[in-house]
Amino acid sequence: MKILKYTALLFLSIVLFSCSSDDASEIPADETTGLHKIQEIANDTHTIELFSSTGSLVQGYNHVSLRIKDKKTNTYITDAEISWTPLMHMAMMQHSCPRSEVGKVDKKTIFEGDIIFQMAQNETEYWELSISYKINGAIYTASDKINVPASAKRTVSSFKGSDGNNYVIAYIAPSSPKVALNDMTVGIYKMKDMMTFPFVDNLRVKIDPRMPSMGNHGSPNNTDLMQRDVYGPYMGTLSLTMTGYWKINLQVLNASHEVLKGEAVTTDNPSSSLYFEIEF
Amino acid sequence: MMKNLTALFLAVFSTICWAQEKANDSLETIKLNEIIVIGNKPSLHLKQSKSLTSVEEYLSKSSKVNMIKRGSYAWEPIINNMATERTVITIDGMRIFGACTDKMDPITSYVEVSNLAEATIASGQQASCHGAGIGGSVDLKRNPFSDKNTGWNGSLNSGFESNNLQKIIGASLGYNDSHFYTHIDFMHRDADNYKAGGNKEVRFSQFTKYNISASVGYFINQQKLLEASAIYDKANNIGYPALPMDVSLAEAKIVSLSYKYLPKSNFVTNWETKLYFNSITHKMDDTKRPSVPIHMDMPGWSDTYGYYSRMKGKFEKHSFLADLNGFYNKSIAEMTMHPSDPNENLMFMYTWPDVRTLYNGLSLEDNIKISENDHLRIGANLGFQNNTIANDFGLASLRIFYPEMDASKNRFLKSFAANYTKKNNIFEFGFGLAYAERAPSVSEGYGFYLYNSSDFYDYIGNPNLKNENAFEGNFSTGYKTSQLTAKITGSYFYFSNYIIGKIDPNTLPMTIGASGVKRYEAIDNAKILNTDFNLTYDFLENWQFKSQLTYSTGKDNDGNNLPFISPIKYSAGIDFKKENFNAGISVLGNLAQNEFAKTYGQTKTPDYLIFGLNAGYAFHWNQNILKLQTGVENILDRYYTTYADWNKIPRMGRNIFINLTFNFH
Numbered sequence: 004m005k006i007l008k009y010t011a012l013l014f015l016s017i018v019l020f021s022c023s024s025d026d027a028s029e030i031p032a033d034e035t036t037g038l039h040k041i042q043e044i045a046n047d048t049h050t051i052e053l054f055s056s057t058g059s060l061v062q063g064y065n066h067v068s069l070r071i072k073d074k075k076t077n078t079y080i081t082d083a084e085i086s087w088t089p090l091m092h093m094a095m096m097q098h099s100c101p102r103s104e105v106g107k108v109d110k111k112t113i114f115e116g117d118i119i120f121q122m123a124q125n126e127t128e129y130w131e132l133s134i135s136y137k138i139n140g141a142i143y144t145a146s147d148k149i150n151v152p153a154s155a156k157r158t159v160s161s162f163k164g165s166d167g168n169n170y171v172i173a174y175i176a177p178s179s180p181k182v183a184l185n186d187m188t189v190g191i192y193k194m195k196d197m198m199t200f201p202f203v204d205n206l207r208v209k210i211d212p213r214m215p216s217m218g219n220h221g222s223p224n225n226t227d228l229m230q231r232d233v234y235g236p237y238m239g240t241l242s243l244t245m246t247g248y249w250k251i252n253l254q255v256l257n258a259s260h261e262v263l264k265g266e267a268v269t270t271d272n273p274s275s276s277l278y279f280e281i282e283f
Numbered sequence: 284m285m286k287n288l289t290a291l292f293l294a295v296f297s298t299i300c301w302a303q304e305k306a307n308d309s310l311e312t313i314k315l316n317e318i319i320v321i322g323n324k325p326s327l328h329l330k331q332s333k334s335l336t337s338v339e340e341y342l343s344k345s346s347k348v349n350m351i352k353r354g355s356y357a358w359e360p361i362i363n364n365m366a367t368e369r370t371v372i373t374i375d376g377m378r379i380f381g382a383c384t385d386k387m388d389p390i391t392s393y394v395e396v397s398n399l400a401e402a403t404i405a406s407g408q409q410a411s412c413h414g415a416g417i418g419g420s421v422d423l424k425r426n427p428f429s430d431k432n433t434g435w436n437g438s439l440n441s442g443f444e445s446n447n448l449q450k451i452i453g454a455s456l457g458y459n460d461s462h463f464y465t466h467i468d469f470m471h472r473d474a475d476n477y478k479a480g481g482n483k484e485v486r487f488s489q490f491t492k493y494n495i496s497a498s499v500g501y502f503i504n505q506q507k508l509l510e511a512s513a514i515y516d517k518a519n520n521i522g523y524p525a526l527p528m529d530v531s532l533a534e535a536k537i538v539s540l541s542y543k544y545l546p547k548s549n550f551v552t553n554w555e556t557k558l559y560f561n562s563i564t565h566k567m568d569d570t571k572r573p574s575v576p577i578h579m580d581m582p583g584w585s586d587t588y589g590y591y592s593r594m595k596g597k598f599e600k601h602s603f604l605a606d607l608n609g610f611y612n613k614s615i616a617e618m619t620m621h622p623s624d625p626n627e628n629l630m631f632m633y634t635w636p637d638v639r640t641l642y643n644g645l646s647l648e649d650n651i652k653i654s655e656n657d658h659l660r661i662g663a664n665l666g667f668q669n670n671t672i673a674n675d676f677g678l679a680s681l682r683i684f685y686p687e688m689d690a691s692k693n694r695f696l697k698s699f700a701a702n703y704t705k706k707n708n709i710f711e712f713g714f715g716l717a718y719a720e721r722a723p724s725v726s727e728g729y730g731f732y733l734y735n736s737s738d739f740y741d742y743i744g745n746p747n748l749k750n751e752n753a754f755e756g757n758f759s760t761g762y763k764t765s766q767l768t769a770k771i772t773g774s775y776f777y778f779s780n781y782i783i784g785k786i787d788p789n790t791l792p793m794t795i796g797a798s799g800v801k802r803y804e805a806i807d808n809a810k811i812l813n814t815d816f817n818l819t820y821d822f823l824e825n826w827q828f829k830s831q832l833t834y835s836t837g838k839d840n841d842g843n844n845l846p847f848i849s850p851i852k853y854s855a856g857i858d859f860k861k862e863n864f865n866a867g868i869s870v871l872g873n874l875a876q877n878e879f880a881k882t883y884g885q886t887k888t889p890d891y892l893i894f895g896l897n898a899g900y901a902f903h904w905n906q907n908i909l910k911l912q913t914g915v916e917n918i919l920d921r922y923y924t925t926y927a928d929w930n931k932i933p934r935m936g937r938n939i940f941i942n943l944t945f946n947f948h
């Protein structure tokens with residue numbers, strides 16, 4: 004009798020707790036490994052969870068992952084059309100910032116996109132993120148205040164070009180710079196209006212990384228940043244010869260090689276007015 | 284004008300001396316090496332005028348050796364006007380490499396005169412069994428305690444020099460018996476800043492060091508000897524007035540185990556096998572300098588594991604040597620800079636990116652006695668070398684300049700030499716031809732922003748350099764009687780793929796204040812010619828006159844002068860030795876260096892002439908010797924600098940020295 008009970012218990016536990024390796028119909032366990040939660044934005048029907056590799060948003064470039072949980076079923080949505088609008092509430096007006104579309108990359112429940120906050124919040128001014136999504140034909144919205152503190156080092160810059168347009172330039176990669184020839188990626192957006200910041204094509208970025216604490220010396224074999232595809236970011240090579248604090252001086256040129264913003268570094272001019280900073 | 288006349292006078296005077304016949308120690312004409320005796324061997328004590336001088340001073344007595352000086356410590360020996368990247372310097376056959384990217388620690392600085400018996404200097408390929416080099420080699424041989432008489436022996440040494448208040452103290456103790464021997468010695472040196480002529484103090488030229496060495500040998504039987512030895516050398520607070528930084532620590536640990544076998548064979552006469560390990564730590568320090576643009580820590584480490592197995596034998600007219608040797612070296616050096624804002628991250632890079640060198644080679648040599656008067660030496664050296672950058676950070680740094688470079692590179696190094704000598708009772712004549720290759724040094728191949736404070740450029744290594752090679756032609760002529768020995772030698776080197784730094788106009792420097800960046804490149808060809816004349820003349824029973832004259836030239840492929848080539852150098856001296864007393868007077872000088880390397884950043888060096896006096900007396904009783912030596916160097920307190928002084932720092936002014944050594948048995 005006892006043996007039977009224990010055998011049954013054992014049999015039951017084996018059946019209940021066995022792992023199945025391949026369940027195409029089941030929602031995968033947790034696709035957020037490596038990501039840290041920033042916050043949740045909820046409405047009556049869904050909870051949207053925001054993630055990034057660091058767990059917080061910051062002024063500058065952010066790669067954001069999100070997933071939408073159905074409150075009733077407690078499962079994550081695998082199919083949705085999502086768009087988002089970050090909005091900064093300032094004293095006199097409101098404006099948005101450069102952002103990409105939101106879409107699935109290689110995961111089932113995770114949707115990803117980029118947001119570039121060109122300025123940080125302060126005591127009176129703050130950012131809000133509104134997400135609008137369509138699941139099975141029904142449209143939903145959710146929004147909440149988000150935290151966008153200032154970045155420790157300068158990674159984004161807004162400027163007015165010599166052509167009269169307003170631009171935003173943001174440092175995208177390398178997030179972990181090394182002493183090596185690094186692949187560098189930068190995003191350049193034009194401010195069409197308060198809400199629209201499309202990618203700008205056909206520009207060229209000259210980079211001149213320097214170490215101001217060490218005689219403002221530079222590094223060899225940097226290459227200009229150029230676009231690979233239309234509507235894409237600008238990529239090139241960033242050469243870093245040692246660890247420490249570097250100021251990456253920038254000059255943005257248009258298709259006719261006219262300088263839109265930034266100055267060359269010379270013995271009389273140690274820094275460009277347009278630059279990024281890294282410290283590693 | 285006066286200096287030229289003096290030089291001419293000395294040269295002429297030394298060639299026209301004649302004297303009566305007198306029994307003389309013969310120069311071994313078969314050996315092409317030059318042997319400089321260092322040790323404190325009782326039987327040779329009267330031949331050194333200043334027995335407690337540094338190892339480098341001893342080496343500079345050779346006409347083939349000059350010294351590049353960056354301070355009053357650790358001079359870099361250059362053989363045939365070629366520096367350490369082109370020569371092979373060993374301690375008892377052991378390869379050993381400095382740990383400083385700025386060459387502040389040539390390995391001669393890691394040994395003491397108390398460790399050594401003699402230095403064998405070979406010019407060019409005349410003794411190539413320790414490695415692949417072009418200019419020549421120096422083997423610093425340790426004292427062979429195995430051939431002392433049985434019983435206890437020892438010594439006490441003390442010395443003092445007035446110019447930099449250098450205090451030297453040392454002691455040694457040994458015991459020999461028929462089955463084993465043991466020996467330990469210790470030496471300590473401490474000096475303040477030295478003064479150049481006219482009492483001008485050269486700041487940051489102080490040094491302190493101590494050296495302990497020990498050996499133990501066990502005679503397995505009459506023919507077999509097992510020996511273990513160790514040297515520990517540590518120097519602190521060493522000033523390098525010619526450089527922007529000093530050294531807080533230069534430490535060497537050198538250990539070896541060897542097995543010597545003297546077989547009773549008609550074929551093999553000597554077989555020695557040795558395993559060794561040495562580890563060098565070198566830390567540069569700028570905290571004592573009054574103002575530095577940015578504070579830097581620059582430590583370096585060099586570890587070498589090696590072996591050799593050397594067999595000597597005889598077969599009819601042939602005396603041959605076969606030497607299988609190899610080493611594995613790890614060289615790593617860092618630079619950490621401290622920004623003035625303490626909250627800012629440190630700036631770090633590898634200046635030697637963890638370079639591993641593995642070398643295995645075979646050296647073969649045959650000395651053929653064609654007849655009583657004719658002798659031929661042929662030699663060959665074959666070696667395989669692999670260099671690998673073992674550290675990813677270091678490899679990524681160099682890939683900034685060479686994106687396609689591999690972490691690893693193999694080289695095949697070869698050299699061949701043939702020397703013919705002919706002698707009769709009074710004349711000796713020889714000539715030789717050789718071809719040799721060498722691999723680039725760690726700095727030349729893999730250096731990353733190495734600042735050269737003499738030409739103000741940052742140097743970047745080049746891992747794609749081909750082996751440098753040279754054809755060498757040499758000759759010698761000698762005249763020897765019982766009283767007079769005169770010898771002229773000359774070597775001519777024609778290089779291909781000569782490795783030298785060339786300005787890279789497209790790269791900005793890193794070091795604050797540097798003029799730019801030079802990359803090591805190989806130029807098509809270069810030529811170096813060295814000739815020297817040596818004369819000794821014994822007269823009136825107790826007197827000896829010695830003189831030496833050297834002339835060198837070096838040119839690159841465009842006909843520009845190469846850097847660090849000696850101008851005409853001359854020296855002469857008269858020594859008196861009678862029983863226990865010796866005395867001498869000497870003069871040494873250089874003509875102005877007008878053939879300086881303008882394209883490589885050198886400037887003209889004026890001529891100079893300095894005089895010295897020495898005297899010594901030895902007291903003997905039983906088997907003990909108490910030796911007193913004293914003298915004055917640079918009597919006239921002349922302020923001078925030479926072509927080999929980095930950044931033209933001046934050399935020592937008047938210096939009075941006294942050495943007292945006691946050897947007991």
